[in-house]
Amino acid sequence: xxxxxxxxxxxxxxxxxxxxxxxxxxxxxxxxxxxxxxxxxxxxxxxxxxxxxxxxxxxxxxxxxxxxxxxxxxxxxxxxxxxxxxxxxxxxxxxxxxxxxxxxxxxxxxxxxxxxxxxxxxxxxxxxxxxxxxxxxxxxxxxxxxxxxxxxxxxxxxxxxxxxxxxxxxxxxxxxxxxxxxxxxxxxxxxxxxxxxxxxxxxxxxxxxxxxxxxxxxxxxxxxxxxxxxxxxxxxxxxxxxxxxxxxxxxxxxxxxxxxxxxxxxxxxxxxxxxxxxxxxxxxxxxxxxxxxxxxxxxxxxxxxxxxxxxxxxxxxxxxxxxxxxxxxxxxxxxxxxxxxxxxxxxxxxxxxxxxxxxxxxxxxxxxxxxxxxxxxxxxxxxxxxxxxxx
Amino acid sequence: xxxxxxxxxxxxxxxxxxxxxxxxxxxxxxxxxxxxxxxxxxxxxxxxxxxxxxxxxxxxxxxxxxxxxxxxxxxxxxxxxxxxxxxxxxxxxxxxxxxxxxxxxxxxxxxxxxxxxxxxxxxxxxxxxxxxxxxxxxxxxxxxxxxxxxxxxxxxxxxxxxxxxxxxxxxxxxxxxxxxxxxxxxxxxxxxxxxxxxxxxxxxxxxxxxxxxxxxxxxxxxxxxxxxxxxxxxxxxxxxxxxxxxxxxxxxxxxxxxxxxxxxxxxxxxxxxxxxxxxxxxxxxxxxxxxxxxxxxxxxxxxxxxxxxxxxxxxxxxxxxxxxxxxxxxxxxxxxxxxxxxxxxxxxxxxxxxxxxxxxxxxxxxxxxxxxxxxxxxxxxxxxxxxxxxxxxxxxxxxxxxxxxxxxxxxxxxxxxxxxxxxxxxxxxxxxxxxxxxxxxxxxxxxxxxxx
Ligand SMILES: Cc1cc2nc3c(=O)[nH]c(=O)nc-3n(C[C@H](O)[C@H](O)[C@H](O)COP(=O)(O)OP(=O)(O)OC[C@H]3O[C@@H](n4cnc5c(N)ncnc54)[C@H](O)[C@@H]3O)c2cc1C
Ligand SMILES: Cc1cc2nc3c(=O)[nH]c(=O)nc-3n(C[C@H](O)[C@H](O)[C@H](O)COP(=O)(O)OP(=O)(O)OC[C@H]3O[C@@H](n4cnc5c(N)ncnc54)[C@H](O)[C@@H]3O)c2cc1C
Numbered sequence: 001x002x003x004x005x006x007x008x009x010x011x012x013x014x015x016x017x018x019x020x021x022x023x024x025x026x027x028x029x030x031x032x033x034x035x036x037x038x039x040x041x042x043x044x045x046x047x048x049x050x051x052x053x054x055x056x057x058x059x060x061x062x063x064x065x066x067x068x069x070x071x072x073x074x075x076x077x078x079x080x081x082x083x084x085x086x087x088x089x090x091x092x093x094x095x096x097x098x099x100x101x102x103x104x105x106x107x108x109x110x111x112x113x114x115x116x117x118x119x120x121x122x123x124x125x126x127x128x129x130x131x132x133x134x135x136x137x138x139x140x141x142x143x144x145x146x147x148x149x150x151x152x153x154x155x156x157x158x159x160x161x162x163x164x165x166x167x168x169x170x171x172x173x174x175x176x177x178x179x180x181x182x183x184x185x186x187x188x189x190x191x192x193x194x195x196x197x198x199x200x201x202x203x204x205x206x207x208x209x210x211x212x213x214x215x216x217x218x219x220x221x222x223x224x225x226x227x228x229x230x231x232x233x234x235x236x237x238x239x240x241x242x243x244x245x246x247x248x249x250x251x252x253x254x255x256x257x258x259x260x261x262x263x264x265x266x267x268x269x270x271x272x273x274x275x276x277x278x279x280x281x282x283x284x285x286x287x288x289x290x291x292x293x294x295x296x297x298x299x300x301x302x303x304x305x306x307x308x309x310x311x312x313x314x315x316x317x318x319x320x321x322x323x324x325x326x327x328x329x330x331x332x333x334x335x336x337x338x339x340x341x342x343x344x345x346x347x348x349x350x351x352x353x354x355x356x357x358x359x360x361x362x363x364x365x366x367x368x369x370x371x372x373x374x375x376x377x378x379x380x381x382x383x384x385x386x387x388x389x390x391x
Numbered sequence: 392x393x394x395x396x397x398x399x400x401x402x403x404x405x406x407x408x409x410x411x412x413x414x415x416x417x418x419x420x421x422x423x424x425x426x427x428x429x430x431x432x433x434x435x436x437x438x439x440x441x442x443x444x445x446x447x448x449x450x451x452x453x454x455x456x457x458x459x460x461x462x463x464x465x466x467x468x469x470x471x472x473x474x475x476x477x478x479x480x481x482x483x484x485x486x487x488x489x490x491x492x493x494x495x496x497x498x499x500x501x502x503x504x505x506x507x508x509x510x511x512x513x514x515x516x517x518x519x520x521x522x523x524x525x526x527x528x529x530x531x532x533x534x535x536x537x538x539x540x541x542x543x544x545x546x547x548x549x550x551x552x553x554x555x556x557x558x559x560x561x562x563x564x565x566x567x568x569x570x571x572x573x574x575x576x577x578x579x580x581x582x583x584x585x586x587x588x589x590x591x592x593x594x595x596x597x598x599x600x601x602x603x604x605x606x607x608x609x610x611x612x613x614x615x616x617x618x619x620x621x622x623x624x625x626x627x628x629x630x631x632x633x634x635x636x637x638x639x640x641x642x643x644x645x646x647x648x649x650x651x652x653x654x655x656x657x658x659x660x661x662x663x664x665x666x667x668x669x670x671x672x673x674x675x676x677x678x679x680x681x682x683x684x685x686x687x688x689x690x691x692x693x694x695x696x697x698x699x700x701x702x703x704x705x706x707x708x709x710x711x712x713x714x715x716x717x718x719x720x721x722x723x724x725x726x727x728x729x730x731x732x733x734x735x736x737x738x739x740x741x742x743x744x745x746x747x748x749x750x751x752x753x754x755x756x757x758x759x760x761x762x763x764x765x766x767x768x769x770x771x772x773x774x775x776x777x778x779x780x781x782x783x784x785x786x787x788x789x790x791x792x793x794x795x796x797x798x799x800x801x802x803x804x805x806x807x808x809x810x811x812x813x814x815x816x817x818x819x820x821x822x823x824x825x826x827x828x829x830x831x832x833x834x835x836x837x838x839x840x841x842x843x
Contacts, residue, residue: 039785039788040828041784087784087785089777089785089788089791091777091791102777102778102782102785102791103784104780104781104782104783104784104794105780105781106777106778106779106780106781106782107777107778107779122824122827122828123827125824125825125826125827126825127697127698127699127700127825128696128697128698128825130621130673130675130678130679130682130697130700131673131675132672132673132674132675132678133672133673134670134671134672134673135673135701137810140826140827140830141825141826141827141830143827143828144826144827144830144831147830147831147832148831148834151831151832151835152831152834152835154831154834154835154838156834217675218672218673218674222670223428223809223810223811251696253824255624255625255626255789255823258626259625259626266694
């Protein structure tokens with residue numbers, strides 16, 4: 001494999017769907033040197049260990065499993081001429097596009113004219129949810145469960161409870177089934193599931209009880225989970241189980257942004273970007289789930305390609321002066337975030353042609369953004385799309 | 392004839408580890424008997440990781456003497472063993488008039504305790520040192536030598552040095568009984584009978600039980616005092632340079648806000664009395680209270696991400712001071728109720744215990760050229776393995792644990808017997824993602840390492 005040079009055109013951080021799609025697009029637009037760095041030993045991002053479908057509907061109009069989807073994205077990026085460097089971790093982002101990285105050979109610094117950040121998102125672990133009790137083994141997020149299913153012979157538990165009812169929570173049920181694990185229950189604190197209503201049909205098919213209006217108060221056990229305390233309508237009870245799958249609550253993998261002092265949106269926890277995907281330091285761009293938790297792989301891949309186009313434009317000097325960008329003004333606190341957060345006036349067609357909104361709480365009514373009024377009636381877990389206001 | 396040693400140390404908490412080291416270096420043949428699958432599984436598994444100067448200890452107390460001696464020895468040996476020390480200093484903060492009125496007495500007490508570099512600070516001086524403090528702050532004083540250390544690498548280093556120089560460690564080995572025949576102790580353990588000329592009771596939360604078991608009586612009763620903590624991600628560490636202490640009360644040093652040696656920021660501990668000696672339960676309302684408390688002190692903390700939560704049990708008892716006693720005619724030393732400063736005092740406590748053991752008649756010649764372990768350096772501010780060639784690549788991304796570090800931790804006489812033990816030696820899975828990315832890889836590595 002060709003080593004990573006000291007200076008080149010575009011560095012992409014993260015070889016998931018967003019980063020790999022962007023790499024292929026940049027090459028097809030004639031950018032000379034495009035390098036993707038990935039900290040795992042294999043490129044592909046989250047889909048590497050999604051042994052379930054559906055992947056690939058948006059891109060190739062067919063249903064694929066995660067690993068095949070990841071391999072195809074990787075093959076396309078390679079075929080286009082992008083270089084992929086695995087087992088390479090970006091450890092610091094420096095002003096102007098300098099990047100510090102670590103490999104088995106130690107620390108290095110490289111410089112790129114533009115850097116695309118595509119580090120993805122992760123689920124909120126048990127600790128950050130302040131769930132009480134002890135800290136035994138057998139408590140994990142869905143992605144870790146998937147890694148056990150995909151890469152390991154080890155079955156981490158036999159009778160776990162599943163916490164949450166997002167889309168990913170239901171894929172956790174499927175992953176359990178592939179491991180020969182039957183959850184004791186699926187627990188949702190709200191009155192209804194977070195995913196779309198038809199998903200509620202899945203647990204009964206898999207013979208997993210779905211407990212709504214139920215909170216997980218505490219986890220018990222010494223080396224392995226032995227039971228959990230749950231509360232429904234003021235009644236608490238102990239449920240015997242040997243694991244807890246803590247699902248969803250996605251949040252961008254933003255630690256490098258924070259350490260570098262790049263502007264982070266407190267609502268999305270991703271970077272503040274303009275409609276070209278540019279960050280507060282315009283050498284940096286972002287796409288995929290780093291922008292917000294969470295969208296599908298196809299969505300993230302498309303974002304990667306669109307931001308790649310903007311990067312090619314930036315290298316050709318075609319993007320407007322980032323110093324002129326202005327924040328999007330939103331008057332209600334019901335909006336958790338609106339993405340892009342800033343608009344740079346006077347440039348080519350945007351990479352983000354629609355505004356992505358999420359709510360903080362269920363909301364029905366009008367919302368004014370940069371003077372434009374939108375009607376919204378939705379819930380926090382739903383993606384809301386609106387026409388991008390004028391810059 | 393059972394295997395027989397000069398000294399049997401019951402319990403491998405930080406105190407037992409330091410005692411095993413001291414007595415081994417003094418020339419004794421030592422065996423350490425630990426009930427749990429791995430060491431540091433009791434009180435020593437969860438603390439605030441502060442190396443105290445003893446500025447607020449009761450004047451003239453045994454605790455104060457051990458803390459001072461322990462602090463000095465840690466400073467003296469730490470670079471040989473690659474143990475970190477962050478001399479960040481502490482600020483004792485007054486938030487109201489009543490607390491402010493108590494500062495002069497605390498400053499006097501610190502000076503009386505030999506900590507004579509404490510300095511009173513005005514509000515403006517305090518805020519200049521710590522600009523993120525809430526503006527309602529009144530005044531403070533500074534204790535420059537209060538420091539941060541790694542609460543696990545230190546005791547691992549102590550015990551490892553003992554093992555490298557001939558001591559033995561038996562884990563999964565609870566002491567269940569014993570008798571002294573005037574010459575020799577015969578200790579009954581989960582792994583058979585062990586003979587020893589002297590016994591050191593360093594059983595922490597079970598110190599009174601071991602005394603009752605071996606001596607038929609105990610001079611103190613352990614009353615576990617739980618402390619819960621919330622730990623924030625590394626981005627929050629920018630918010631405080633010093634260890635931020637409240638004005639202490641009789642019962643507790645109060646809730647501290649400080650960085651950790653690994654570059655996080657912690658808020659805690661609480662002080663909650665309980666009966667249970669083995670389980671330190673976390674509870675959500677208390678953790679939420681800690682978050683509020685933290686944000687009262689450092690308002691910017693409100694927006695920061697929580698990395699982890701944990702709780703520990705202090706081996707407190709009805710007395711304030713340490714309960715250390717040599718039992719004449721029984722060849723035994725009890726090292727009990729090392730409540731809330733054991734990490735700081737352990738080396739000094741060990742030196743004190745060694746003197747007591749000599750007083751009981753034990754004599755040996757000190758090792759002339761003892762082996763020195765070199766520990767993995769996990770402190771955020773120091774050069775880490777991931778920055779060095781040949782590290783094998785990264786295993787845990789959040790804490791930047793390398794494969795070389797992981798493999799080193801899995802070899803040698805103090806290799807872990809549990810996932811928790813591996814975490815304490817390497818920090819793998821202890822960062823912000825809590826194993827989302829590396830949890831399975833780490834588990835598989837351990838399964839291979841332990842043949843499970
Ligand atoms: C459990 C689970 C199930 C899912 N199921 C589906 C599904 O069925 N269908 C679907 O369409 N979508 C699914 N998704 C969502 C989909 O996988 C994601 O939307 C998609 O992977 C996001 O792509 P990305 O490129 O933004 O991020 P990721 O795929 O997360 O890729 C980010 C990459 O960046 C790397 N990285 C991070 N930090 C660094 C660094 N500092 N240095 C170097 N590399 C770094 C990571 O290792 C990772 O490989 C699922 C997600 C999860 C978690
Ligand atoms: C919340 C909290 C915060 C703290 N903060 C600090 C701080 O910042 N600085 C500081 O210096 N100190 C601090 N401390 C205090 C410090 O952690 C303790 O003083 C110290 O850990 C006590 O160690 P120990 O070895 O006496 O007890 P332990 O660590 O409990 O060790 C005793 C060992 O004996 C074993 N054992 C018990 N019974 C048997 C048996 N029958 N047979 C064999 N083995 C047995 C146990 O398994 C255990 O491993 C804090 C403590 C807590 C809880």
